[in-house]
Amino acid sequence: MLFRVGTRPRVLPIGEKNCASWRAVLALTILGIAALGFSFLSTQGQAQTSGAPPPIEWMDVHVHLIGGRGAWRDYEGAVSAALAVMDEAGIRKMVVMPPPQVSTQQSPYDYESFVEPLKRHPRRFAFLGGGGSLNVMIHEAGDNARVSGALRRRFEDQAMEILRQGARGFGEITAHHLSHLSGHPYESVAADHPLLLLLADISGRNDALIDFHFDLVAEDMKAPEWLATPPNPAVLRANLAGFERLLGHNRSARIVWAHAGSDMLGHWTPGLSRKLLERHSNLYMSLRMAPGRAPQNHPLTKTKEIRPDWLRLLRDFPDRFVLGGDQFIASPAIQGGGPGMVFAQRAPLVRERTAAFLAALPADLAGRIAYENAIRLYKLRD
Template structure:
């Protein structure tokens, strides 16, 4: 039924009539609109974060620093077979295995010859780094002031053999390694800017392969920490090594140096502040993160309740492309460090977690590049 002419005039008159709102009602409407806008913004952030979270579960890990066996007495092939189920359990997509930094004449040394076949047998799960059994003893066998061209030539030849064998890096090398008093590993120390280390980083730059370096942080001459005294051949005093480390980093900016064991240091001096300072100054410096249930805990990234410490959160947010996971797990002895690596990755914001857990490792170690 249609409206009569008079009724239409009344309706049109109502539409044309100005609407008067009390000032208080207008303010209330504005407040309501702002509140709705805030809710929408919150929901947008929430949805974006949810979309940033991988739908398939935990972020996968590429562990860049693990040891199949502690010494030559172990069976690398058998341990590799045992490691694969552990990798599945902790969502480790790939693992880079390497020898420890053996000193000259160590009877348990192993490396390229033992690890290359294991990596070839498991090309999608395992890769290897070598030199801890050969390059490291060469470097520590000669004092920096006594290095000759023949020493450098021998090192270059061995490095070339490592490249030819299909390794993805050189290591584990050391400039400062404490003896834990177990495992038969003695104290080792040399200048981080040892001429043979400088020669090696030149080879590393040319080969586009990183150098994995173990070095306790000693920012000044200092006493050996109390907890490490009386273990093995650890000395009473330590010499400052950060300035030499910076000279190593500056020697060839084309060389990628991975400073192992961030979050686990035996001097207590590898602080977030020190790492931040070095990362700011040296674009070719990268770090692998390690946690150990036995500690030390003072500089660890996780608090006792398992949450990420604020200073570490800020560091990883500032340098998300400079860190990788390096559990330092000896796979013939358990999986406790691997379990903590998983816990750390799960505590990271998703976008940072993917970089630290796997994407940085692919880039730094060129894992998507076919072996030479």
């Protein structure tokens, strides 16, 4: 059996090319952290990038590959880098998806960019699609536009094509996405946008899931200082009611709310998660082990113990949580910056904190959250 508790994951030998790649990634990481001091890593454990290995192998259901856009691409290299990371960090499988993009970004890209190199490793990877197509259509339509029959058909055709190509569902899709740095978009539509309701129906009919990025605003609030630059608006509007209407629209649609535990605005508390999980049987959450901007809502304390309210939540809903590290993994050939390269610097810390989280969990819960739930929810083959 692959996932025995207490088994040290096998570390595959890495060849010379990969060693060179690793040196490049490491150099970038050190340079990047020193130069940018990126505060997304927040307040806990910033300097730690090497920790104890995870007590069991795990699956990361929320990963982005950086392989370039437009004519020049190297997704082969990004897949090789991901495989090296997986073998090193005890990650059995990854679910890869394009980030939630909008039409104003340079060359939005979707699953087509990386699907071929991924398919050469069917036991290690699955994928979601739509972040560079369906999400673009949702935000292009916006809140005020009428959604025509023609647009609905185009949207549904694209969604069905994504599933035909082997995606387990749709991602990364968003109704509210904060901009954290230059070149990182602000995106906002009502969570019960007609195209999101349509996507829920398509997911329900096809037994697919939706990976949903949703920066929660429980009540209207002034944007905090660190967000108070365009494109973020000065006032953030309450958006929970629309999200609950989306969840209630079609109970066959499984919606995985991404980045749980990594709350940005202070409103996504364990108490609120409990209420929503009670009310909505089709809601799941993927945990990102970066504390976000509201570390009080993160599962781990500063000393890497699990907060009691979180442990109760995980115990009461053991089938509803998976691990979504939001790791960005770049081809070693990628030059230059951009938000993805900044986020890539966070990935070693997320892996280290995920290992600490799994080590702190009781063994029965660790197995469910590390891989059992992911296998069931994403239909991952062994």
